[in-house]
Amino acid sequence: MKPLDAHYCYSFPAVRGVQAGRPFYIATCPMRIIPKIFNFDETEVPPELRAQRTLNKMRIPEMVRYLLDNPDDYVFSALTASIAVDIAFDEHPDSPNLGILRVPMDAQILINDGQHRRKAIEEALQERPELGQDNIPVLFFVDEGLKRSQQMFADLNKHAIKPSPSLATLYDHRDPASELARLLATSIEPFTGLTEMERSSISALSSKLFTLSSIKQATRALLAKGAKQGFSEEEAELASDYWQSVYKNMPDWQMAMSKHISPAHLRQEYVHAHGVGLHALGLLGRSLILEHPETWKGDLTTLRSIDWRKTNPEWLRRTMSHGKLSKSIIAIQLTCNALKNALNLPLTQEERLLEEKVLEK
DSSP states (O other), X not given: OOOOOGGGEEEEEEEEEEETTEEEEEXXXXXXXXXXXXXXXXXXXXXXXOSSOOOOGGGHHHHHHHHHHOTTSOOOOOEEEEEOSOOEEEEETTEEEEEEEEEETTOOEEEEEOHHHHHHHHHHHHHOGGGGGSEEEEEEEEOOOHHHHHHHHHHHHHTXXXXXXXXXXXXXXXXXXXXXXXXXXXXXXXXXXTEESSOSSXXXXXXXXXXXXXXXXXXXXXXXXXXXXXXXHHHHHHHHHHHHHHHHTOHHHHHHHTTXXXXXXXXXXXXXXXXXXXXXXXXXXXXXXHHOTTTHHHHGGGXXXXXXXXXXXXXXXXXXXXXXXXXXXXXXXXXXXXHHHHTXXXXXXXXXXXXXXXXXX
């Protein structure tokens, strides 16, 4: 590498490595300079002439809020970037792969992975400049042209796997709904011992009956909470009380808990052994507690007389689609409507319109 004038370079402590015969550099960069030196392609450039996807501006506000709400406890993964000019690496005398990476200030540094993080950092710094003192790791590659940069983007993203909703719920300690779902799954019947904590689908022979993500969604429906909304202690107690009361009126769940029937058999035959049934019960609870705040526990005894078999004509026209359970919002609401009818609860105007639109064609 030819020598560079240090007065016109950015200097980063870095580690040098090799992948596929090509050198790369892992550096730490102050966040305050990230918006200044890292570029991403303009949206007006055709896709075939860009090195990554266009910026999805809908993703940015949530990432910015994450940074601003957790200034002492956030984690941002490394950016990956290509440098389109010559660079210099000043090796440490005792360790040739440790040193200072020097990049010309006028270099074009193109982000291959992390353009949304870069934009979120830029916007967060406007509101909280002190974040600029923090560092973020950056993986630098020496650019070998557009074709190589496009291939890098494809390679970096083709193997990325989003965690299942249940695993995300299990590990998310900032989301109140996830916190409550974990509490319910580990402390009350019918969920203790019958909850799949990692996957959001249950295998045919599994000994589990519920998924953690379905408990989360059903409890949010019960308490009428949107994404990221918190729960009071009274609401958490109500959720616990409701699900235990439902359990007392679901003999099949009780037999699964006592191991007198297999969860696999219940999933094969019954609607209540699936997320759509649990979600519908959550919606039912919201209406039932509002309509009958003093007597709702007694009203739940009606659940004992409901025919939960998938072959029940009521579920065939509400919950099933082409012979399979539907997870759609419409199917969940129609399932809840049937439960409300069984408990003599009035349907809302929207629920009546849905009945007319879907069932009375």
